[in-house]
Amino acid sequence: MDAAGHRHRARLVTTPRHVPLPLAPLFGLALLLLGGCAGGPEPVTTIPEGDFRERLEVQERDGVRITAGVPSASEVEALFDDALYDRGIQPVWIEIENGREQMISFLPVGLDPQYFPPLEVANLDAGESTPPGELLDPFFLEQRMRLVVPPGESLSGFVFSRLDEGTKAFNVDVFGEGHFATFTFFIAVPGLHIDHYNVDWASLYADDEWRELDEEELLNGIEAFQCCVTNKSGESTGDPLNLVLIARPTDVYTAFIRAGWDETEAITGSSSWKTVKSFVSGNNYRYSPVSSLYALGRPQDVAFQWTRENIHERNHLRLWMSPYTYQGVPVWAGQISRDIGVRFTKKTITTHKIDPQVDETREYLLENLAYAQSLKAYGYARGVGKVDQDAPRGNLTGDPWFTDGLRLVLWLSSQPVAIADLEYLDWRRPAEE
Amino acid sequence: MRRAACLSMLLTVTLGACSMAPYDPGSVEQADFTERSVHFSSGNITVRAAVPGDAEAESLLGIDVYDRGIQPVWVEVRNDNDTPARVVISSIDPKYFPPAEVAWFFRKRFSNEGWLDLEAHLIDLALPRRVGPGETVSGLVFTNLSPGTKSFNLDVYRGSLPPRYEQFTFFLRVPGFVPDYTQVRFEELYGEHERVSVTSEALPSALANFGCCSRNAEGTKRGRPVNLYIVAEPAVLLRTLLRAGWVESSAGATTVDPDSVHYLFGRPADGAFRKPRDGTTDRSELGIWKTPVLVDGKALWAAQVRHAIGRRFPLGERLFGVRLDPDTNEGRNYVLQTFWYAQALEQWGFAPTGQFVSEADPAIGLADDPWFSRDDFNAVMWLSDQPVPMNETRIQEWTPPATVTGPDS
Numbered sequence: 072m073d074a075a076g077h078r079h080r081a082r083l084v085t086t087p088r089h090v091p092l093p094l095a096p097l098f099g100l101a102l103l104l105l106g107g108c109a110g111g112p113e114p115v116t117t118i119p120e121g122d123f124r125e126r127l128e129v130q131e132r133d134g135v136r137i138t139a140g141v142p143s144a145s146e147v148e149a150l151f152d153d154a155l156y157d158r159g160i161q162p163v164w165i166e167i168e169n170g171r172e173q174m175i176s177f178l179p180v181g182l183d184p185q186y187f188p189p190l191e192v193a194n195l196d197a198g199e200s201t202p203p204g205e206l207l208d209p210f211f212l213e214q215r216m217r218l219v220v221p222p223g224e225s226l227s228g229f230v231f232s233r234l235d236e237g238t239k240a241f242n243v244d245v246f247g248e249g250h251f252a253t254f255t256f257f258i259a260v261p262g263l264h265i266d267h268y269n270v271d272w273a274s275l276y277a278d279d280e281w282r283e284l285d286e287e288e289l290l291n292g293i294e295a296f297q298c299c300v301t302n303k304s305g306e307s308t309g310d311p312l313n314l315v316l317i318a319r320p321t322d323v324y325t326a327f328i329r330a331g332w333d334e335t336e337a338i339t340g341s342s343s344w345k346t347v348k349s350f351v352s353g354n355n356y357r358y359s360p361v362s363s364l365y366a367l368g369r370p371q372d373v374a375f376q377w378t379r380e381n382i383h384e385r386n387h388l389r390l391w392m393s394p395y396t397y398q399g400v401p402v403w404a405g406q407i408s409r410d411i412g413v414r415f416t417k418k419t420i421t422t423h424k425i426d427p428q429v430d431e432t433r434e435y436l437l438e439n440l441a442y443a444q445s446l447k448a449y450g451y452a453r454g455v456g457k458v459d460q461d462a463p464r465g466n467l468t469g470d471p472w473f474t475d476g477l478r479l480v481l482w483l484s485s486q487p488v489a490i491a492d493l494e495y496l497d498w499r500r501p502a503e504e
Numbered sequence: 505m506r507r508a509a510c511l512s513m514l515l516t517v518t519l520g521a522c523s524m525a526p527y528d529p530g531s532v533e534q535a536d537f538t539e540r541s542v543h544f545s546s547g548n549i550t551v552r553a554a555v556p557g558d559a560e561a562e563s564l565l566g567i568d569v570y571d572r573g574i575q576p577v578w579v580e581v582r583n584d585n586d587t588p589a590r591v592v593i594s595s596i597d598p599k600y601f602p603p604a605e606v607a608w609f610f611r612k613r614f615s616n617e618g619w620l621d622l623e624a625h626l627i628d629l630a631l632p633r634r635v636g637p638g639e640t641v642s643g644l645v646f647t648n649l650s651p652g653t654k655s656f657n658l659d660v661y662r663g664s665l666p667p668r669y670e671q672f673t674f675f676l677r678v679p680g681f682v683p684d685y686t687q688v689r690f691e692e693l694y695g696e697h698e699r700v701s702v703t704s705e706a707l708p709s710a711l712a713n714f715g716c717c718s719r720n721a722e723g724t725k726r727g728r729p730v731n732l733y734i735v736a737e738p739a740v741l742l743r744t745l746l747r748a749g750w751v752e753s754s755a756g757a758t759t760v761d762p763d764s765v766h767y768l769f770g771r772p773a774d775g776a777f778r779k780p781r782d783g784t785t786d787r788s789e790l791g792i793w794k795t796p797v798l799v800d801g802k803a804l805w806a807a808q809v810r811h812a813i814g815r816r817f818p819l820g821e822r823l824f825g826v827r828l829d830p831d832t833n834e835g836r837n838y839v840l841q842t843f844w845y846a847q848a849l850e851q852w853g854f855a856p857t858g859q860f861v862s863e864a865d866p867a868i869g870l871a872d873d874p875w876f877s878r879d880d881f882n883a884v885m886w887l888s889d890q891p892v893p894m895n896e897t898r899i900q901e902w903t904p905p906a907t908v909t910g911p912d913s
Contacts, residue, residue: 180844188838191811194813203872212831428602431604435602
């Protein structure tokens, strides 16, 4: 502590006016690797950690250039001398270079509507008896991102956002006279072992296994997917395969993250321990690994989850990339269910209780992706067949479920689609229509 | 394994012992709250909605859903088109509770059969998503509880060609909570001789007459800056606040110490609003006063935002006290953005006041809270009664002092 009562930081975060550009597009590479399709994209296995400035991403449009980076938990601790990730706070570094002739303003609410003002972060432990002088921390005031960038100038600093591990998705909104622009960033943050990093996309299918389908073949193909997920041996069936996605891998990833879904960690010693802790405490471990369910002869390729209050209340979604493409875009089989609580079982002691009305969760997903402007079109295909509420079927852990028997087909878009422009594919109609 | 299984059975039996009750609900047809319903029509779609209060919900459902933070909203949708329509349930609350989840929360109150009856009944009562041509559907959506006026959108989508999308916005009164502003007789606040009319151009000089800051009840001590001004009809102001995520409160709800109540025009705020973060602690409080000024015929409101920093106590910060963010420009800019992202801003501008308070020499507020104002601007916002896309919001330019390039630059 110095005379003014301020802690000394390991080092001051400087705000470089000139970004080391050759390093900047590293993350862009990660996206590109996931972005191939028919030939199979490459996996992302490692992300450099140590200095977040080696992982900066740059976007430029209409004379405005935005550079952004997200330090990992350990990098943040070194920069700010505080384990801010443990407190749910994630600093995002941005630089805005204004090449326009008018002043532009940055709007932090667009990055996170509940961002933390710098003096809140500086004073997380302040109480009623904290002397007033200590509240004014010049270090944090210096690090903040300012809002107004004069013409021809460049400004940089941190916005203190709520924590998202795995991939951080955020918008940088800038506004100037007659000009409004949104730059959307997806930045991988080191520290979690995300499951899809481990998928060897390139060897999922041999080149001669891929099949391009026309519309009729597509409908037949997806209606011929197996009814349900199975256990590893394939002997027991579980929840219905109630989703089909038409999407490039990159779009799967960006669409779900934009819609508020979290990636899941691969099962490791560390992730299992985090799950146990979260289970016992009821706290939120948003990236909890999901168990393997089987379809197309293998466990899911990718899983996402959407969490509410605690681990007991979350939506789970599993996806398998099929060998089909439609208009050159891969077709995926999927399964979605919602955990609504924990129940005791004889076999596994405890398990998550799923919402028996599985269509409810499926329809929720449609709305969720439509609001995230990630959907181009949707429709329905036949799936498991109708299962009545008074004669439900059971999943692998014995939970009942019932359904109208249809599969929701979701065609994801790379570009934002206004909800009013969403197309309806009139294939099969739910019974009530 | 066997021992664990026995333990789990024992636990189940113990938990189950006091819950042998069957389930015996009321019915929507007998409920009075539908008489408060509000309706709108557009594109041959008619929607009607009402919110049962705490007691009404319990008598309808037989379970105290408010106690679990769940607030049912009753909705009816009539589709007079010849194509099917779809109600977008997450438009009402993106984190709504599906009926089976609500039943699961309350399962321990009932026998196993009672719980399954509850689940079947709630699934049956839930609002269906699909409305066939010429059909009317109705039912409940289980939303997260918000005190005071319930505000939500209801979106109805028609997958016809071309697709049609109807949006309805509801602000529904719920019994049980009385926000401050409903107790204020706004018409009687100022006498005829006190009222002033100004134009937009002359507004900065009118604002200069108000002084910078709130004061204590006696007027002997300076509080914090009042640096937000809003030009709006009262209903538009309320709609904007609710749409921007501010929830109704009362000035006494968060301040324990009467000496710390902020006064302007000789009275505490006419309306108080809070901005909860992640549903737990409230970190921002907004006080709003009606001024005697009319700007181009519309009411001018003064507002002060106070953002809490320091330790968080989910059980109630009022018991332990909080510190306020000393940076008063930060809160002002935040409020402006919440209105802008709510697509409520027709126009805004920064009116210079000529008063700086530097961080090196901060002022001290009513609760010994230091504050500074790095720039000398008041934000002035003109609200629109129709949604304004963010890039169509206009900026009112007043001549700033030569030394300043912009707010908080």
